[in-house]
Amino acid sequence: MTATAPRLEARFPREMSRIRRAGLLQAGSGLLWIAQAALLARVVGGIASGAPASDAVWPAAAIGALALLRAALDALAARGAFRAARAILTGLRRAAAEALPGLSPFDLSRPTSGSIASGMAEQAEALLPWLTRWHPARLRMSIVPPVILLVIGWTSWVAALALLLAAPLIPIFMALIGIKARDAADRQMSAMSGMNGFLLDRLRGLTTLRAFDAVDGTAVRLRGVAAQLRRRTMAVLRIAFLSSAVLELFAALGVAMVATFIGFHLLGQLPFGAWGVRLDLAAGLFLLLLAPEFFQPLRDFAAAYHDRASGEAALAGLAPLLSAPSGAVLLPAEAAAPALHTGAAALAFRGVSFRHAGATTPVVENFSLEIAPGEKVALLGPSGSGKSTLLALAAGLLRPEQGDVFFDNAFLDEQSIAAARRRTAWLGAAPYFFAGSLEANLLLGRERPAAEAMEAALRLASVEEVVARRPGGLRDLMAEGGLGLSGGEARRVALARAALNPAAGLVLADEPTAHLDQNSAAAVAEGLLRLAQGRTLLVATHDPALAARMDRVVTL
Incomplete structure (x- = not known):
């Protein structure tokens, strides 16, 4: 649970509950692959053992039906998560807009117009992938891999051990990279806000800049600010590519270890690891089909880790507008104002x-x-x-x-x-x-x-x-x-x-x-x-x- 998540839970409990439901639907979709893998492995094993092709008709139909069900669950989850995230974003923007009249023009801590516009416009959009991808991915990661690990462990303890050794390395390295990603995202959001404020201020004073022949100098400064934003954006992308390489490496190693064990076991070189029995082709293919799906939620979670960094940075940018300002303007209550007096006031x-x-x-x-x-x-x-x-x-x-x-x-x-x-x-x-x-x-x-x-x-x-x-x-x-x-x-x-x-x-x-x-x-x-x-x-x-x-x- 992140520091910003409880604030969203308290402010938007219904929408956050819909996002959790979307994560559960996606987890259910991922677990359906276990049945598909079992049917597919059974069909392939039957064909290899000489079973007639007619035996594959009903398993193939069931695999197709399960595939359609998975697609429906994924579509339903994505639609629900997007609608809930869009409602949260709209609510945050509305709350920020309603808080703006309470910011006194005499308050020295008041955010600049450029940072307000940037925070409520493009920076706030970074909340969408954080809510629609990272939150469901986190829930799916906590459900699907443990269930698949239990299923694999029921068949082969060696394959389960190989996955269990490789799996923790992904979140560990992603956490280390995530610290750097969060700092880079904060710097990128700050640079974006600064550039927007600089541009808005110069556009407002364009007539004055022309009068003092300062347009060229302003353009040079604007290019410098844009170059700084470009460098910070590229720093975020470099971290994203690094994290992708890390998660792909460890996922590939985990699948490779399982595939190596299954291959040597089927060849008779490793007769242990299957609870005292020898794995056949169907059982080995079943394990091999489940191994990538074991890592898929971890990969999705790691891929969405940067969405989390950007989303939290965007929410932090909105925080000054959502929190009560220190020098707040007195705003009228909902009740109607009393009748006006006339004459000089005391x-x-x-x-x-x-x-x-x-x-x-x-x-x-x-x-x-x-x-x-x-x-x-x-x-x-x-x-x-x-x-x-x-x-x-x-x-x-x-x-x-x-x-x-x-x-x-x-x-x-x-x-x-x-x-x-x-x-x-x-x-x-x-x-x-x-x-x-x-x-x-x-x-x-x-x-x-x-x-x-x-x-x-x-x-x-x-x-x-x-x-x-x-x-x-x-x-x-x-x-x-x-x-x-x-x-x-x-x-x-x-x-x-x-x-x-x-x-x-x-x-x-x-x-x-x-x-x-x-x-x-x-x-x-x-x-x-x-x-x-x-x-x-x-x-x-x-x-x-x-x-x-x-x-x-x-x-x-």
């Missing part, structure tokens, strides 16, 4: 502490702050002092390690976060825009307001000239990331987006004037103050001019 931090995953010291420790409805508060401090973290805690994008956050005197948890977010407007340091119309980026799925409300929001944020400059106006399409908008224009569009939320009683602004020239910063500051009228404002900033215009400044 916000309170009471004894709040937070540290990022892996950090030794908290970024915020025992922090308390009461913000009255309608108050405008600036968080001022150097980088790393916890300004953005406090805003993320207020928005439920991080959970405090200690202490509580209150929104309108209600404890911020799964039951209250939906209503709190409906009443919160967020202005990030780098506003995000998706590929779509300007209007869709402003509304974010909300109903289109009256024309007067839309014009008021555009006027508040001074976005009229941005709209007028576009041929399609509000219906003009935008590229992903807001390409074509300057930094100041992007901030002002984000202001208009926040102004179109009439229920917002709290505005959280993270560095709204950072990296802007003086005129653009002044325009954004004016728009932010207009937006804050009748609302509560909490702004994190390095800008002393903006902080001076707040009701209160809290220095971190």
